[in-house]
Amino acid sequence: MVYRSMGEDPWSFAGKTYSEIAEVAERDGSVLIVPVGSIEQHGHHMPVGTDTILVDAVANLGAERVVDDVPVLVTPPIWTGYSPHHMGFGGTVTLDHDDLLTVLEGIGESALENGFDALLLLNGHGGNASLISSATSTIGRHHSEVEVLGLTYFQLATEFISDIRESDVGGMGHAGEFETSLMLHLRPDLVREDRLEGTPQDEQYDQAGQDLLVGGPLSVYRTFEKYTESGAIGEPELASAAKGEEIFENLGEQLSDLLNQIHEQNAESVTTSG
Structure with missing residues (x-):
């Protein structure tokens, strides 16, 4: 995939003037997407910017697919997140919990x-x-006239991932088969294919999450050193660019469907209230 410079796309918030942003926002059912990523270690084979690169790509793909029908803009990504559990490996820039919320x-x-x-x-x-x-x-409480939504993009893959993955449960963890495949499709130049190494997730509690796409009701905090020596969890050696392309296209379909629903819901609300 070829990346364009920030601002070139018609759905780019950063590339528009303030009056052009207002024109999009004033249309019925307008949607603003804010991608939120992180800077943290992703094992020996992936860059620390992986989460930011991927969420930005997915956000822009979703907007691209609906921009002819939906007034939508995408901001530049928030590049740092809450990652204290990765600090032991280095290469991580994290905010404190309350600071990121602010x-x-x-x-x-x-x-x-x-x-x-x-x-x-x-x-x-x-x-x-x-x-x-x-x-x-908290944003929604202060803006009751606006629909505020939150979504972790890779959860959209639960609808289709069983037809793509080769790994057993535990193989699509942090920097595992899922994320590595996406990066091989989107930014193969940043993947060190000669250093693919991960540890399949082996969660002690049956009710806790078993990998990136198999969740559970129990929250558990551990530093990443308790799960893996390399920093990667899962089976990145099963990743491929072909899988990444299939995952990416399916994510685009799922997100574009959601954006259409958000637009229709809020366009109807504006019409009704008017």
Whole structure:
């Protein structure tokens, strides 16, 4: 996949003037997407910017697929997240929990001053998930006239991943088969294919999450050194660019369906209230 410079796409918030942003926001059912990533270690074979690169790509793919029908803009990604559990490996830049929540609230609330009907916080890092949920609630409480939503993008893959994955449960963890495949498709130049190494996730509690796409009701905190020596969890050696392309296209379909629903829901609400 060839990346264009920030601002070239018609759905790019950063590439528009303030009056052009207002024109999009003022249309019925307008949607603003804020991608939220992280800078953290991804084993020996993947760059620390993986989560930010992937969530930004998915957000832009979803917007690209609906831009002819939906007034939608995508902001530049928030590049740091909540990653204290990765600090032991190095290469990680993290915010404290409350600081990241404040950042999300500030970005969301100020962006909504432009007049959008809906805000989607699109998350790309598992450690941010609870914060995205909290920010959705706190921003929404102060902007009851706007629909505020939060989503971790890779959860969209639960609808189709069983037809693609080769690994057993535990193989699609952090920097495992899933994320490595996406990076091999999107940014193969950043994947060190001669250093593919991971440890399949072996969770002690049956009720806890078993890998990236097999969750559980039990939350457990451990540093990553307790799971893996390399920093990667899963089976990255099963990754391929072909799988990554299939995953990416399916994610685009799932996200574009959601964006259409958000638009229709809020366009109807605006029409009804008017």
